[in-house]
Amino acid sequence: MNGLQSLILLLLSYCSCRTIEAPKTQPALLIVSYDGFKQDYLNWNITPNLEQFREMGTSAEFLKPVFPTTTMVNHFSIATGLYPENHSVLGKANYDSKLHRQLKYSYELFHYDESIVPIWTANELAGGHSGCMMWSGSNFEFKGKNCTFTMKLDKSVSFKERVDIVMGWFTHKETPANLVMMYIEQPDSDAHKFGPDSLQAMEKVSEVDNLAGYIQRKLVEYQLENRINVIHLSDHGMVGVGKSNIIDLTQFLKNGTYQMYGSSPVFQVVPIDHDVEQEIFTDLTKAAQQNGHFKVYNQENLPTRWHANNARRMGPIIAVADINYGFHDLYRYPNTTVHGVHGYDNAEPAMNAFFMAKGPLIASGKRLSTVNNIDLYNLFCLILTIECRQNDGSNNPSIWNELFVNVNNDENERSNYIPFHS
Structure with missing residues (x-):
C-alpha cells in the first residue's frame, strides 16, 4: 500500500457514507499543471519558488502517470480518477474502430462514456463554481453542464495573464469559483523542440517556477491564502531521443x-x-x-x-x-x-511527474512516497467536500487525515468531509 492509499483510507474510516452539508466557509482548490515538468527538474537548483512551496506543504517523492504517458491522457485521468481504458482518451489522435475514423481533440473523444464526470462537473453538480483554464476536455459539456468559467487553450495569453484571470474567477461577486484547474504548456513545448535537458527547456522551467511564485503573491494580494488550497503538479516526465x-x-x-x-x-x-x-x-x-x-x-x-x-x-x-x-x-x-519524447511505459522512472500541495487544509512539511495520479480525484473531492463519482482510485481506507488534510479529531469537524463512492 502506498502513502497516498494509506492516507485516504484512515480519513474515510472516520467518515459516514452520506451526503452532508458543505461547511459555512467553503474550501477552495487551485490545481496548476505544468506540462512535461519531469520530477528530476526539482533537483536541479533552478526552482526556488516551488522548493519553498514544497517545504511549507505536503509533497510526494513522485507522481506516477498513467499509460500512455502523454498530456491529454493524463490530464483526463487526473480530472476523472479513471484509467485510460475506462475514460477512453488514449491519445491526442486515436482511431475509433466503431466510428471507423480517427478522433482528435473533440467532444466525441471525451464522451466515449456519458457516465464520466470530471471533477469540474462534479463540483458544478454539487453547487460549486468551476473555473477551467485551458485544461484538456474542460471546454466541453458533461452531464449537461459547462464550467462556470472557461478559457480554451490560447498560447497567446501569457502565463501571468492567466493567473490574473483566475484570480478574477475566485473573487467574482456573484459566482466565485471554489475550484480552478489551470494548464501551463511549458516546459513541454520547448523540451520537445530542443530536448528536455536543453538550455531552452531550463529557461522554461525557471519561467514556470517564477509563475508559481507569482501565484502565491497574488493569493496574498487578494487575501485568498487562507481560503485556497493550491496543488502544483505535472502530467509526465520526458527523455531525449x-x-x-x-x-x-x-x-x-x-x-x-x-x-x-x-x-x-x-x-x-x-x-x-x-x-x-x-x-x-x-x-x-x-x-x-x-x-x-x-x-x-x-x-x-x-x-x-x-x-x-x-x-x-x-x-x-x-x-x-x-x-x-x-x-x-x-x-x-x-x-x-x-527530440524531447514522452508516452513510454509508466513504470519508467523518467516518466515520473511531481506533486506538491499547500493551503489551509494541507499539513506542513509532510512527505509521501508514490502517488498515483488517478488517486488525486478523491483528494480533490475531499478538499472540496463533495461526493466523488465512480472512479478507479484506491478503494482502501486511507490516512489522509493523519498525514495530509488538517482535520482535527472532533466528530463535528470530521462530519464536514465525505467519502468517495466507487
Missing part, C-alpha cells in the same frame, strides 16, 4: 495494407483489411525482436498493468518504443538533434 535512435516502422510493412495513428513512442497500427491483421502483427513482432528497441502488442498481450486495453480505441496492433527511442514521425523535425 537522438537521431540514431529513430526507428522507421514503415520499412517492416507492405505499403497500402495499414494505417498508423498516434505519435512516438506509441503507434496504433490498423490494417486496412482484417484478413492481413495477423500478417502485420507477425511482421512487426519479428522486426521488434530483431531491432530490440520496441515492442508490439495486440489485445491479447497488452500489459494489464497499463489499464489501456480498450479494444475500440487502442488497437488492434500497438507498437511501443523502448525508453530513449522513437519512431519515424520524429523525422518531421530534421533540424532537431535531440
Whole structure:
C-alpha cells in the first residue's frame, strides 16, 4: 500500500457514507499543471519558488502517470480518477474502430462514456463554481453542464495573464469559483523542440517556477491564502531521443495494407483489411525482436498493468518504443538533434511527474512516497467536500487525515468531509 492509499483510507474510516452539508466557509482548490515538468527538474537548483512551496506543504517523492504517458491522457485521468481504458482518451489522435475514423481533440473523444464526470462537473453538480483554464476536455459539456468559467487553450495569453484571470474567477461577486484547474504548456513545448535537458527547456522551467511564485503573491494580494488550497503538479516526465535512435516502422510493412495513428513512442497500427491483421502483427513482432528497441502488442498481450486495453480505441496492433527511442514521425523535425519524447511505459522512472500541495487544509512539511495520479480525484473531492463519482482510485481506507488534510479529531469537524463512492 502506498502513502497516498494509506492516507485516504484512515480519513474515510472516520467518515459516514452520506451526503452532508458543505461547511459555512467553503474550501477552495487551485490545481496548476505544468506540462512535461519531469520530477528530476526539482533537483536541479533552478526552482526556488516551488522548493519553498514544497517545504511549507505536503509533497510526494513522485507522481506516477498513467499509460500512455502523454498530456491529454493524463490530464483526463487526473480530472476523472479513471484509467485510460475506462475514460477512453488514449491519445491526442486515436482511431475509433466503431466510428471507423480517427478522433482528435473533440467532444466525441471525451464522451466515449456519458457516465464520466470530471471533477469540474462534479463540483458544478454539487453547487460549486468551476473555473477551467485551458485544461484538456474542460471546454466541453458533461452531464449537461459547462464550467462556470472557461478559457480554451490560447498560447497567446501569457502565463501571468492567466493567473490574473483566475484570480478574477475566485473573487467574482456573484459566482466565485471554489475550484480552478489551470494548464501551463511549458516546459513541454520547448523540451520537445530542443530536448528536455536543453538550455531552452531550463529557461522554461525557471519561467514556470517564477509563475508559481507569482501565484502565491497574488493569493496574498487578494487575501485568498487562507481560503485556497493550491496543488502544483505535472502530467509526465520526458527523455531525449537522438537521431540514431529513430526507428522507421514503415520499412517492416507492405505499403497500402495499414494505417498508423498516434505519435512516438506509441503507434496504433490498423490494417486496412482484417484478413492481413495477423500478417502485420507477425511482421512487426519479428522486426521488434530483431531491432530490440520496441515492442508490439495486440489485445491479447497488452500489459494489464497499463489499464489501456480498450479494444475500440487502442488497437488492434500497438507498437511501443523502448525508453530513449522513437519512431519515424520524429523525422518531421530534421533540424532537431535531440527530440524531447514522452508516452513510454509508466513504470519508467523518467516518466515520473511531481506533486506538491499547500493551503489551509494541507499539513506542513509532510512527505509521501508514490502517488498515483488517478488517486488525486478523491483528494480533490475531499478538499472540496463533495461526493466523488465512480472512479478507479484506491478503494482502501486511507490516512489522509493523519498525514495530509488538517482535520482535527472532533466528530463535528470530521462530519464536514465525505467519502468517495466507487
